Amino acid sequence: MELPAAITLHRFEDRQQCAEALADHIAGRLRQDLQLNGQAGLILSGGSTPVPMFKALSQQKLDWENVLVSLADDRWLPPEHADSNQGKVEQHLLRNEATKARWIPLWNPASQEDEALGRCREQLQQLPAQLSVVVLGMGNDGHTASLFPCSKELPRVWDSRQDCEWVQPTSAPWQRMTLTPQRLLASNERILHLTGADKLDTLSQALRNNQREEMPIRHFFSAGLRIFWAP
Numbered sequence: 001m002e003l004p005a006a007i008t009l010h011r012f013e014d015r016q017q018c019a020e021a022l023a024d025h026i027a028g029r030l031r032q033d034l035q036l037n038g039q040a041g042l043i044l045s046g047g048s049t050p051v052p053m054f055k056a057l058s059q060q061k062l063d064w065e066n067v068l069v070s071l072a073d074d075r076w077l078p079p080e081h082a083d084s085n086q087g088k089v090e091q092h093l094l095r096n097e098a099t100k101a102r103w104i105p106l107w108n109p110a111s112q113e114d115e116a117l118g119r120c121r122e123q124l125q126q127l128p129a130q131l132s133v134v135v136l137g138m139g140n141d142g143h144t145a146s147l148f149p150c151s152k153e154l155p156r157v158w159d160s161r162q163d164c165e166w167v168q169p170t171s172a173p174w175q176r177m178t179l180t181p182q183r184l185l186a187s188n189e190r191i192l193h194l195t196g197a198d199k200l201d202t203l204s205q206a207l208r209n210n211q212r213e214e215m216p217i218r219h220f221f222s223a224g225l226r227i228f229w230a231p
């Protein structure tokens with residue numbers, strides 16, 4: 001696979017090795033920003049891929065009290081639900097050394113959509129304007145965060161100047177809240193965490209496709225992306 005100069009691919013032999021190397025890398029970047037600015041902002045993704053990395057990162061010794069942690073997207077479900085991304089972070093990352101991290105969830109229990117969106121945007125104001133690290137995932141349709149090619153909201157989300165927006169995918173369950181592309185790109189480093197041969201195939205398809213509408217992950221290629229992958 002031929003990679004543009006802005007993309008670096010780190011390949012590992014197994015998923016645990018990849019998760020540990022990624023946790024070390026993230027912790028290093030957070031330490032740098034903690035030293036420079038006294039605080040650091042970390043955005044994580046959900047789904048199944050990041051769980052071993054969450055566990056490894058929770059063991060890292062750093063000044064977690066000054067690390068603000070949130071998500072690139074979440075399914076609009078209470079954290080107790082098995083499909084909640086928040087639930088995975090709470091269960092696997094916010095423990096051990098990371099218990100003291102400053103967690104900023106996207107989900108809130110407001111019953112009206114407008115109120116829920118307003119509360120989520122208000123919460124996200126706590127994040128530093130420039131994030132330290134954004135860890136993205138990718139689905140086999142080329143979606144990242146909850147920027148789904150199938151969703152009718154996508155054109156509006158590309159142009160949004162807000163921190164987050166609603167998305168309703170038609171090819172995946174649950175209404176979602178996603179950070180907008182402009183919020184995700186206000187970051188020192190973007191990382192894509194992938195596992196499995198199928199994700200590598202999707203990546204190479206995205207590298208050949210120049211339509212971000214068809215494969216939203218493309219939008220993050222030119223600004224620089226570090227990929228951690230294991231079979």
Ligand SMILES: O=C1O[C@H](COP(=O)(O)O)[C@@H](O)[C@H](O)[C@H]1O
Nearest residue numbers: 045046047048049137138139145
């Ligand atoms: O729906 C989602 O999917 C992607 C990829 O998930 P995975 O299970 O294939 O790792 C994820 O990055 C995103 O946060 C999530 O909401």
